[in-house]
Amino acid sequence: MTRIKLFSMAVLTLATLGTSLTGASAETLWQYNHPRRAEVNARLGYQNYRIDQGEASGRISPYRAERLHAEDRTIRYEERAMARFNGGYITPAEQRALNQQENVVSRQIGW
Structure with missing residues:
Protein backbone atom coordinates (compact mmCIF):
# COMPACT_ATOMS: atom_id res chain seq x y z
CA MET A 1 0.00 0.00 0.00
CA THR A 2 1.11 3.50 -0.63
CA ARG A 3 1.75 5.96 2.14
CA ILE A 4 -1.23 8.05 1.10
CA LYS A 5 -3.58 5.07 1.39
CA LEU A 6 -2.16 4.13 4.79
CA PHE A 7 -2.49 7.72 5.99
CA SER A 8 -6.08 7.92 4.68
CA MET A 9 -7.00 4.68 6.45
CA ALA A 10 -5.45 5.92 9.70
CA VAL A 11 -7.35 9.21 9.50
CA LEU A 12 -10.61 7.41 8.72
CA THR A 13 -10.08 5.01 11.64
CA LEU A 14 -9.37 7.87 14.05
CA ALA A 15 -12.39 9.83 12.81
CA THR A 16 -14.64 6.80 13.31
CA LEU A 17 -13.21 6.19 16.75
CA GLY A 18 -13.72 9.86 17.66
CA THR A 19 -17.38 9.86 16.66
CA SER A 20 -18.06 6.67 18.61
CA LEU A 21 -16.48 8.17 21.72
CA THR A 22 -18.58 11.32 21.49
CA GLY A 23 -21.72 9.23 21.00
CA ALA A 24 -20.98 7.35 24.21
CA SER A 25 -20.85 10.58 26.17
CA ALA A 26 -24.32 11.67 25.04
CA GLU A 27 -27.08 11.51 27.61
CA THR A 28 -28.90 8.23 28.02
CA LEU A 29 -32.59 7.71 27.39
CA TRP A 30 -33.18 7.58 31.18
CA GLN A 31 -31.48 10.94 31.65
CA TYR A 32 -33.50 12.50 28.83
Whole structure:
Protein backbone atom coordinates (compact mmCIF):
# COMPACT_ATOMS: atom_id res chain seq x y z
CA MET A 1 0.00 0.00 0.00
CA THR A 2 1.11 3.50 -0.63
CA ARG A 3 1.75 5.96 2.14
CA ILE A 4 -1.23 8.05 1.10
CA LYS A 5 -3.58 5.07 1.39
CA LEU A 6 -2.16 4.13 4.79
CA PHE A 7 -2.49 7.72 5.99
CA SER A 8 -6.08 7.92 4.68
CA MET A 9 -7.00 4.68 6.45
CA ALA A 10 -5.45 5.92 9.70
CA VAL A 11 -7.35 9.21 9.50
CA LEU A 12 -10.61 7.41 8.72
CA THR A 13 -10.08 5.01 11.64
CA LEU A 14 -9.37 7.87 14.05
CA ALA A 15 -12.39 9.83 12.81
CA THR A 16 -14.64 6.80 13.31
CA LEU A 17 -13.21 6.19 16.75
CA GLY A 18 -13.72 9.86 17.66
CA THR A 19 -17.38 9.86 16.66
CA SER A 20 -18.06 6.67 18.61
CA LEU A 21 -16.48 8.17 21.72
CA THR A 22 -18.58 11.32 21.49
CA GLY A 23 -21.72 9.23 21.00
CA ALA A 24 -20.98 7.35 24.21
CA SER A 25 -20.85 10.58 26.17
CA ALA A 26 -24.32 11.67 25.04
CA GLU A 27 -27.08 11.51 27.61
CA THR A 28 -28.90 8.23 28.02
CA LEU A 29 -32.59 7.71 27.39
CA TRP A 30 -33.18 7.58 31.18
CA GLN A 31 -31.48 10.94 31.65
CA TYR A 32 -33.50 12.50 28.83
CA ASN A 33 -36.77 11.07 30.18
CA HIS A 34 -36.02 11.81 33.83
CA PRO A 35 -39.35 12.58 35.60
CA ARG A 36 -38.44 16.16 36.54
CA ARG A 37 -37.15 16.91 33.05
CA ALA A 38 -40.15 15.23 31.46
CA GLU A 39 -42.56 17.33 33.56
CA VAL A 40 -40.81 20.60 32.71
CA ASN A 41 -40.60 19.74 28.99
CA ALA A 42 -44.22 18.56 28.82
CA ARG A 43 -45.33 21.82 30.35
CA LEU A 44 -43.24 23.82 27.87
CA GLY A 45 -44.80 21.83 25.04
CA TYR A 46 -48.31 22.56 26.30
CA GLN A 47 -47.51 26.26 26.66
CA ASN A 48 -46.28 26.33 23.07
CA TYR A 49 -49.58 24.76 22.03
CA ARG A 50 -51.51 27.42 24.00
CA ILE A 51 -49.49 30.20 22.37
CA ASP A 52 -50.19 28.76 18.89
CA GLN A 53 -53.90 28.41 19.66
CA GLY A 54 -54.07 31.95 21.04
CA GLU A 55 -52.42 33.31 17.92
CA ALA A 56 -54.69 31.28 15.63
CA SER A 57 -57.80 32.55 17.41
CA GLY A 58 -56.61 36.16 17.40
CA ARG A 59 -56.30 36.49 21.19
CA ILE A 60 -52.51 36.84 20.88
CA SER A 61 -50.84 39.00 18.23
CA PRO A 62 -48.17 37.39 16.04
CA TYR A 63 -45.53 39.65 17.58
CA ARG A 64 -46.59 38.71 21.11
CA ALA A 65 -46.69 35.01 20.17
CA GLU A 66 -43.11 35.21 18.92
CA ARG A 67 -41.99 36.90 22.15
CA LEU A 68 -43.72 34.20 24.23
CA HIS A 69 -42.13 31.44 22.14
CA ALA A 70 -38.75 33.11 22.67
CA GLU A 71 -39.30 33.09 26.45
CA ASP A 72 -40.22 29.38 26.28
CA ARG A 73 -37.09 28.65 24.22
CA THR A 74 -34.98 30.42 26.84
CA ILE A 75 -36.50 28.27 29.59
CA ARG A 76 -35.90 25.12 27.51
CA TYR A 77 -32.24 26.08 26.91
CA GLU A 78 -31.83 26.73 30.61
CA GLU A 79 -33.33 23.32 31.44
CA ARG A 80 -30.91 21.63 29.03
CA ALA A 81 -27.95 23.51 30.49
CA MET A 82 -28.96 22.52 34.02
CA ALA A 83 -29.29 18.88 32.97
CA ARG A 84 -25.91 18.95 31.24
CA PHE A 85 -24.33 20.36 34.39
CA ASN A 86 -25.92 17.69 36.62
CA GLY A 87 -25.22 14.61 34.54
CA GLY A 88 -28.51 14.40 32.67
CA TYR A 89 -31.13 15.37 35.23
CA ILE A 90 -32.34 18.47 37.07
CA THR A 91 -32.56 18.88 40.83
CA PRO A 92 -35.84 19.60 42.64
CA ALA A 93 -34.69 23.19 43.28
CA GLU A 94 -33.94 23.68 39.59
CA GLN A 95 -37.34 22.24 38.68
CA ARG A 96 -38.99 24.72 41.06
CA ALA A 97 -37.08 27.61 39.47
CA LEU A 98 -38.05 26.50 35.96
CA ASN A 99 -41.69 26.06 37.01
CA GLN A 100 -41.72 29.60 38.42
CA GLN A 101 -40.44 30.91 35.09
CA GLU A 102 -43.10 28.88 33.28
CA ASN A 103 -45.77 30.34 35.59
CA VAL A 104 -44.78 33.83 34.47
CA VAL A 105 -45.10 32.87 30.80
CA SER A 106 -48.37 31.05 31.49
CA ARG A 107 -49.90 34.15 33.03
CA GLN A 108 -48.77 36.19 30.02
CA ILE A 109 -50.50 33.72 27.69
CA GLY A 110 -53.73 34.28 29.58
CA TRP A 111 -56.43 31.74 28.98
